[in-house]
Amino acid sequence: MNLTLRIWRQQGPDTDGTMTTYEVADISPDMSFLEMLDTLNEELILRGEEPVAFDHDCREGICGACGMVINGQAHGPERTTTCQLHMRHFSDGDTIDIEPWRAAAFPVVKDLVVDRSAFDRIIGSGGYVTAPTGSAPEAHATPVPKAAADTAFEHAECIGCGACVAACPNGSAMLFTSAKIVHLNSLPQGGPERESRVLDMVATMDDEGFGGCTVTGECATACPKGIPLSSISTMNREYLRALRKGA
Amino acid sequence: MALATRPRTTTRTDRRPAGTAARLWRSTIGKKTVMAVSGAIMLLYLIAHMIGNLKVFFGPDDMNGYAHWLRTLGEPVLHHEWFLWILRVVLLAAVLAHGLAAWQLSRLDIAARPVKYAHRGRRASYATRTMRWGGVILALFIVWHILDLTTGTVNPNGESGHPYENIVATFDTWYGNVIYAVAMIAVGLHVQHGFHSAAQTLGAGSRTRDRALRATGNGLALVLTVGFLSVPFGVMTGIVK
Numbered sequence: 001m002n003l004t005l006r007i008w009r010q011q012g013p014d015t016d017g018t019m020t021t022y023e024v025a026d027i028s029p030d031m032s033f034l035e036m037l038d039t040l041n042e043e044l045i046l047r048g049e050e051p052v053a054f055d056h057d058c059r060e061g062i063c064g065a066c067g068m069v070i071n072g073q074a075h076g077p078e079r080t081t082t083c084q085l086h087m088r089h090f091s092d093g094d095t096i097d098i099e100p101w102r103a104a105a106f107p108v109v110k111d112l113v114v115d116r117s118a119f120d121r122i123i124g125s126g127g128y129v130t131a132p133t134g135s136a137p138e139a140h141a142t143p144v145p146k147a148a149a150d151t152a153f154e155h156a157e158c159i160g161c162g163a164c165v166a167a168c169p170n171g172s173a174m175l176f177t178s179a180k181i182v183h184l185n186s187l188p189q190g191g192p193e194r195e196s197r198v199l200d201m202v203a204t205m206d207d208e209g210f211g212g213c214t215v216t217g218e219c220a221t222a223c224p225k226g227i228p229l230s231s232i233s234t235m236n237r238e239y240l241r242a243l244r245k246g247a
Numbered sequence: 248m249a250l251a252t253r254p255r256t257t258t259r260t261d262r263r264p265a266g267t268a269a270r271l272w273r274s275t276i277g278k279k280t281v282m283a284v285s286g287a288i289m290l291l292y293l294i295a296h297m298i299g300n301l302k303v304f305f306g307p308d309d310m311n312g313y314a315h316w317l318r319t320l321g322e323p324v325l326h327h328e329w330f331l332w333i334l335r336v337v338l339l340a341a342v343l344a345h346g347l348a349a350w351q352l353s354r355l356d357i358a359a360r361p362v363k364y365a366h367r368g369r370r371a372s373y374a375t376r377t378m379r380w381g382g383v384i385l386a387l388f389i390v391w392h393i394l395d396l397t398t399g400t401v402n403p404n405g406e407s408g409h410p411y412e413n414i415v416a417t418f419d420t421w422y423g424n425v426i427y428a429v430a431m432i433a434v435g436l437h438v439q440h441g442f443h444s445a446a447q448t449l450g451a452g453s454r455t456r457d458r459a460l461r462a463t464g465n466g467l468a469l470v471l472t473v474g475f476l477s478v479p480f481g482v483m484t485g486i487v488k
């Protein structure tokens with residue numbers, strides 16, 4: 001199929017950018033969205049033009065690098081990552097708008113690449129458990145109730161892609177932060193740092209310039225890993241509990 | 248995960264010792280909590296107020312007697328009208344806290360998304376999108392409402408101690424009906440989103456409970472709007488005169 005692409009081109013963090021139009025021909029419906037962009041980039045290189053910069057790594061939906069907004073939706077029309085989105089969801093002759101994640105906390109580095117290191121700093125401020133390393137501990141030393149294990153696992157699925165921030169009208173990182181809080185605070189291993197974790201991670205989240213939650217729900221709709229909106233409520237409960245305890 | 252362009256420390260060593268209230272107000276979740284609690288206070292008041300308004304359908308003696316009783320409530324422990332004044336102070340504090348937190352959070356939220364998408368995607372529900380302007384309309388309405396039916400300043404009748412006659416006078420004017428209709432629809436929309444939002448903020452949300460919370464919010468919104476609007480409707484149709 002033949003497509004018209006309107007892609008955000010921006011030379012660097014401090015330069016202005018524009019939507020630039022490109023045509024691509026003979027795209028197979030079995031290609032992934034990133035393969036379609038690879039096709040465009042090969043052509044651009046042959047023509048002596050600069051290829052479109054975009055982040056990608058695993059191309060199997062687990063690293064969270066391939067963030068871009070496609071036709072106004074984070075990762076495009078399907079609830080998946082851009083690398084797992086196939087061209088069969090588009091039709092011949094379509095015009096597709098491709099933009100970077102938009103949030104004050106995710107500055108554009110180049111074209112579709114944004115700097116998501118604010119997420120790393122949120123994780124760094126409490127998204128871990130403090131434990132002695134070395135030989136693996138005896139697996140049965142700390143029993144984990146099945147329900148807690150399931151909740152933790154579900155929330156550990158967050159891949160830090162940032163689609164939640166990109167989709168939120170307030171550029172809020174509440175869903176991302178709540179995924180890690182719920183993951184670790186559900187487990188006995190997360191217990192000792194239960195209060196400081198939520199207080200510190202929320203403080204970092206606020207400092208990084210992410211917005212607040214207005215319960216619009218766009219984040220959970222966009223999340224490729226199905227982190228539910230109610231996880232934010234659980235994080236709020238943990239936060240208010242920690243404040244009451246004066247941790 | 249991504250390029251580090253801004254060097255930052257990742258461990259928080261700047262956890263300043265501060266009172267719980269100060270820490271609450273400093274965080275986005277804390278400000279939202281203030282909005283949820285003040286919103287809930289106003290919501291409880293609105294429910295009581297709406298039910299009280301229905302007295303108008305039982306005639307002037309019922310309505311005016313009820314208004315008088317409100318002033319004697321709590322006696323002899325409380326002095327005459329004290330209950331009413333305590334209520335007014337609590338409500339004023341709630342409105343101010345709610346408005347201030349909304350203002351500050353809105354500024355943070357707008358700053359967090361400085362660049363709009365060229366391709367506009369799906370939009371949130373009408374109630375969700377109108378919380379800010381709906382809130383402003385409600386704030387203006389509260390001022391008008393007090394000048395109309397509390398102080399009587401802008402009321403065509405404006406007789407203190409005679410709320411029944413003042414209410415009828417308000418809804419005998421076209422603008423009275425328009426102002427109250429717009430405001431009560433705004434209340435409905437605000438509560439529709441606000442109830443679920445407050446529950447979520449206070450930590451009551453869960454996957455199994457979300458549907459029930461939304462339904463409760465919708466129900467409350469409908470009951471409040473219909474209940475409040477029944478009064479101007481009653482005057483317009485001549486049931487109340």
Ligand code: HEM
Pocket residue numbers: 213214215279280282283284285286287289290293342343345346349350353375378379381382383385386437438440441442444445446448449
């Ligand atoms: C001073 C006038 C008012 C302003 C400026 C205002 C503004 C706002 C704003 C901006 C929000 C947040 C919207 C969101 O979450 O997307 C909100 C939430 C809310 N409002 Fe108001 N509002 C006002 C009056 C009222 C009144 C009269 C009530 C009583 C029913 C009320 C009840 C609520 C509730 C319960 C919430 C949810 C709080 C939460 O999200 O946790 N508001 N309001």
Ligand code: SF4
Pocket residue numbers: 064157158159160161162163164165175176179219222223224225226227
């Ligand atoms: S919560 Fe979902 S959308 Fe947000 S970063 Fe994690 S996986 Fe991506």
Ligand code: FES
Pocket residue numbers: 055056057058059060061062063064065066081082083084
């Ligand atoms: S490239 Fe890893 S999730 Fe898409």
